[in-house]
Amino acid sequence: MSISFPDEPVPLEICDDRVVRVKGTRVTLDTIVVTFNQGKTALEIASQYPSLQLVDVYATIVFYLRHRPYVDAYLQERQEQAREIRELNEAKFADQGVRDRLLARRSPS
Template sequence: MSQISAPIRFQVTSPPFRWDEAGGIRIGSSRVTLDSLLAAYHNGSTPEEIAIQYSVLSVEDIYSAIAYYLNHRQEIDNYLEQRNQQAQQHRQQLTQKHNLADLRRRLLTRQAQKESR
């Protein structure tokens, strides 16, 4: 008579994500954003290469984040697009607030004057 063994038990974990104060997703307790991790992944980096680039992340957390992305691609792509739009708006506001176009022109003029001396 064969003996039936007890089922193997293991812990199911969720991706190592947390929301930061600015509404971004960070990996684990690090300051590395999901945006940065996925940019490296989309640029062809392997999880092991990403772990070298972001030494504060474990390879396990990187694989978990990528797996979550692959299983929830539409939601994460929407999140990434929203973050990109927010960043563009923020850059425009800073440019207008600090008149960065005029600053650039003044710096280029000053540099040209120094070079002509």
């Protein structure tokens, strides 16, 4: 009896916005890795995101565990991008004086 081991494709794709998602879903690699690192099982993750197939969750976790340094670097880069965007938005939409204006609206004139 002979057995062969076909190469199994990773169910991940890099989308136009340069975000890695599970193919055919909007669920990001970030989401699965963070949830897995919080202690959730593959079954719990698949249950939480109905668009995911359980086998794809397992394959994504295996990919993460086999390529942890690269995935961690990618996640770090995404966190840095998110921080930069947050800072830009905070600067653009500064909330200085908002509390005072809201309180002024409350008080009778």
